[in-house]
Structure formats: structure tokens, C-alpha cells
Amino acid sequence: MQAWFNGQRSPTLQGRYSARHNAxxxxxxxxxxxxxxxxxxxxxxxxxxxxxxxxxRQSDLGTMCLYGFFLISGFLITDSALRSTLRQYVRARxxxxxxxxxxCLLVTAFVFAPLAALYENGNLDGFWGHPEGxxxxxxxxxxxxxxxxxxxxxLADTPYGQIVGGPSAFDGSLWTLRYDLALYAVVxxxxxTSVLHRAPRAVLVLTVGSYALILADFLAAPTWTSRPAQHxxxxxxxxxxxxxxxxxxxxxFFFLLGAAARLYAHRVPMTSELAVLAGVVLVxxxxxxxxxxxxxxxxxxxxxxxAVALPKRLSTISRRNDYTYGIYxxxxxxxxxxxxxxxxxxGMLGYIVLSLLGAxxxxxxxxxxxxxxxxxxxxxxxxxxxxxxxQAARRRPLTTPGPETVRSPEGRPGTSRAGRxxxxxxxxxxxxNALPVRSTSRRASRSRETDLTFLVAPGRAPxxxxxxxxxxxxxxxxxxxxxxxxxxxxxxAQ
Numbered sequence: 001m002q003a004w005f006n007g008q009r010s011p012t013l014q015g016r017y018s019a020r021h022n023a024x025x026x027x028x029x030x031x032x033x034x035x036x037x038x039x040x041x042x043x044x045x046x047x048x049x050x051x052x053x054x055x056x057r058q059s060d061l062g063t064m065c066l067y068g069f070f071l072i073s074g075f076l077i078t079d080s081a082l083r084s085t086l087r088q089y090v091r092a093r094x095x096x097x098x099x100x101x102x103x104c105l106l107v108t109a110f111v112f113a114p115l116a117a118l119y120e121n122g123n124l125d126g127f128w129g130h131p132e133g134x135x136x137x138x139x140x141x142x143x144x145x146x147x148x149x150x151x152x153x154x155l156a157d158t159p160y161g162q163i164v165g166g167p168s169a170f171d172g173s174l175w176t177l178r179y180d181l182a183l184y185a186v187v188x189x190x191x192x193t194s195v196l197h198r199a200p201r202a203v204l205v206l207t208v209g210s211y212a213l214i215l216a217d218f219l220a221a222p223t224w225t226s227r228p229a230q231h232x233x234x235x236x237x238x239x240x241x242x243x244x245x246x247x248x249x250x251x252x253f254f255f256l257l258g259a260a261a262r263l264y265a266h267r268v269p270m271t272s273e274l275a276v277l278a279g280v281v282l283v284x285x286x287x288x289x290x291x292x293x294x295x296x297x298x299x300x301x302x303x304x305x306x307a308v309a310l311p312k313r314l315s316t317i318s319r320r321n322d323y324t325y326g327i328y329x330x331x332x333x334x335x336x337x338x339x340x341x342x343x344x345x346x347g348m349l350g351y352i353v354l355s356l357l358g359a360x361x362x363x364x365x366x367x368x369x370x371x372x373x374x375x376x377x378x379x380x381x382x383x384x385x386x387x388x389x390x391q392a393a394r395r396r397p398l399t400t401p402g403p404e405t406v407r408s409p410e411g412r413p414g415t416s417r418a419g420r421x422x423x424x425x426x427x428x429x430x431x432x433n434a435l436p437v438r439s440t441s442r443r444a445s446r447s448r449e450t451d452l453t454f455l456v457a458p459g460r461a462p463x464x465x466x467x468x469x470x471x472x473x474x475x476x477x478x479x480x481x482x483x484x485x486x487x488x489x490x491x492x493a494q
Contacts, residue, residue: 014265016308023310024072025318027303031065032327035173036335036355038062043335044344044351046159056225058291066176067296068303070183070251074258075304077184078203081191082262089191092378093184096325097144097177099374100366104329105141107362108170109134112333113151116170116340120154127152137170144177145241158339173332178240179247183255200263207260210253214292224289257300268304275305325371326363334358 038061041047051061081089113134117127127133130152140148149169155161161168190196190203217228228246235242261268278298285295318324335355343351 010269010271012266013261013268013270013304013308016270017265018308018315021312021315023307023314024076025322025324026310026314027068027307028072028324029318029327031068032324032331033356034065035062035328036331036359037352038065039173039332039335040348040352040355042163043158043160043332044339044355045348046163055286055291056289058225058227058286058289058295064299066251067254067299070179070254071258071300071303072307073180074183074255074260075262076258077187077255078196078259078262081187081196084191086188086192088378089188093181095374095378096371097181100325100329100371101144101174101177102142103366103370104171104174105138107330108333109137109151112170112337113137113154116154116337117152119340120157132167141174143239144174144181145239146174146177147241149175155336155340158336159344160336160339168336169332170336171329171332173328176251179243179251181240182243182248183252187259196263203256203263204260207253207256210249210256211297213249214253214296218290218292225291228292253296254300257297261300261304270305270308272309275302275309278302278305321364321367322371323360323363323367326366327359330362330366331355331359334362 038050041050041052049060049062051059051064054060055064077093080092084092114124114127117124121127128135132148132150133152137148137151149172150167151170153167155168155170156166158168187196195202214228220229221227228250231245231249233242234245234248237243278301281298282291282295282302285291285293285298338351338354338358343354346354
């Protein structure tokens, strides 16, 4: 703000962002842990998500983490797409999502579920041949459509099973993967049509349009604290199923907002004064109402500001070993198993600690045994991958060209023709699509994929349908919300 009064240009997201030194990794890790903490209420004690009452039932801790995941994903996925061909982009997305998911499905179906059956029934009679058995669980969900959540009628007596009134989900968090994949496909279309490179304003128009729809729902709501209206289902689509319209709108808005922030980073001011203002707006909207009108963009700004303003030493977290995805996909089943074996007797804090430690254990195994080896297939062997990364770091410019000021023959500061050309580059498409890196070191960081979102899970619909929260991932949106639905694994908002 002081720079503005002095006539100076305020720092921008582009100017403060560094591909090597940023806090996106630690933020995503914190959000993944936040999802587990939020789920401790319904999964461990049959209560509402942690933070629901504090936020006036407009949101909760898990939903806020969900929003942050999609925002960061939009930023990082767009950045990756700008530097990749369509083939490279698709390959990277597939290798990041599916190997870890497939192993998680197998572990859930053939490790967690049999243990649950032995604990509940004392034997495996009827387990393998059940209509919703472990084999069906794997084959039905292999493409991340997540059309089956329970396995062999188990987990009905857990706190969450008592909420939904029957067998409950083993891994309800995976419902958001279909939204991830759909948005990845949208970015792929923007790449193949050259819209991302040549017409970035289209992304901005989509972002503004989705925000306008959210505002329309907010203005039509009976109170300032009412959740967005549900608008039924979109689909079904082949292979991936249906989408709840309200979740599609909210998650799509945050993803597009992250993408627009990446494309227009040179226009987004990043100052402490604006961050303080955004914080005041966010807290006020959560306490007093209006979160879906002004709180959403305020929260998004705070996440982006934290990514560039937190200490650089935090950028080392998750750089070499990224456990975020593993914590996401294993957190829910670990929490269900801890609840099944009586972990709630240690109280809320003890239950959360046990859940975090268990999720971290499986996340570490997933990263070292599955995810990192799979990512090595993007460019061949691990040694070849690091060699390519080092060569790319040496060849790519680290900063966006700025204006070049020279002295005119009369001795007064002036701008040469080349300088004027460079100054214009700041507003060109190439400048918009090239974020600078602060560090000019020639040492290339170890390559790492950090652009998948890791999210919260919905509640469960009756008659064995997919878990549902505010919007049903299966696309069968309920006609109304009750107080019972407040106690779901995913709140109804974004």
C-alpha cells in the first residue's frame, strides 16, 4: 500500500513466486492433515466435521482444505500444461493419479476389508462372494469413478456407519477424484486448442462466469449463512459417472481461479496489506455470513499469499518426499479402521494422533514403493529424469524480461528501441505464460509432481449409494438438507 502511495508498482504474484522456493508443498501437506482432523468428528465420534459450528455451518475445516487443494491444483496444473505437449501432459497426469490409486484400492479391498470382516464376524464367510465384495470394489473403481464405497456390508457399527444407517464407506475421500480428472481434461482441451497459450482471457471469462453463478445462488438464498443451492446432477458420462452440479460449480471455480492466477500472475498484486484485508473479510464472513459471496475470493488470496510469503526454508518440505497424495488416499480407511478397533477411547486428540500416524505410514510406503517409481516413467529412468531436469534448468531463462533503461545521447535517461521492445514484452502472451524463478542457481531441484489435489470425502447416501455430502458425487443430489446431513464426512459448500 505504501508503494502505491509513493507511485511505485506493487509487488505481484509473478514477482514474488519462485518455482523452487514456494510453500505450495507445505500448504498441501497441511491441508491433507487438516482433512484427517476434520474427519475425526464423523468417523471417530459420529459428530459434525471439525469446524462446522465455528464457521456458522457455512463450511468447516475439511471443506476449506478441499477448496485450497483445488485452488493450488489449478495453479500448478496450468503451469505444467504451459510447459508440456498434450502427450506429456496426459502422461504426467495418469502417472500421478492412477498407480497410487490402484494400489490403494487393492490394499483397501484385500488388507483393510478382510481385517474388518475378521474383527466384526470372526471369519470370512460370505466376504468374497458378496454382491459388493472386494473384487467388485476394485474393478468398479479402477478408473476413479468411485461408484462403490462399501465392501461386503462391513463397517455398519462404526460411528460413521451409525450416522448413515448401514455399511459405510471404506475410502470416502476418493469421491473427488472424478472432479480432479474432469478438470484435468478441461485443461487438456485448452492445451490442444491453443486457448491456454493464445487466448488466456477465455480462462478468465470462465472464472468470472462461475463466480457470477455462485453469487446468483447466494443472493437467492434465504439467509446470508445458507449453503449454495443444489441443482441436481450433470451426466452420467461414460467411464467416470455423474457430477453433482453444486460441487462442480464450486470446485470448478477454485480450480479456474488458480489457473487464472497462474496466467495473470503479472497482474495479481501480492502485498501484506491486501493479505490482512483478506483475512479480516474471511473471518468476518465466516462468523457473520456472506462467506460464499466475499469469503471465497478472500480465502483464495490468502492461500496464494501464503505460498509466496512463508519462509523459504519451508519450501524444502515435500520437495523430495511428497506424502500428500498418500495421506489423502489412505487417511479415510485408516481412520475407519482406528474407529473400528476402538481408537476413540483415547479421546479426540488421541484418535487424531493415531489416524495421522497411520496415514503417514501408508503414505510413506505408497510414495517410496509406488508413486515415485511411477513418476520416474515420465522420462525413463530416475537418472535420466534428473539429467533432463538439470539440462532444462540450465537452458530456460530464470526471469521474465523487463524494461531496459539506457542513457540517451543528451545524458538523460531514456529507453532504446530494444528497451521499448522488452518493456512491451511484459504485456505479451509469452510474458504472461512465463513465471520467473527468483533463484538464479544452476543447480536443478529434484523433479517432483505436486499438482494433484487431495480432498475430503462426502457422506453416504441410502441404499448403498456413493457417499454424499452437500453434493452427491454419484450425481444423485438430495432434494433437501437436514440436520442429520450436517454430520457428514464432507460439508456442503464449495
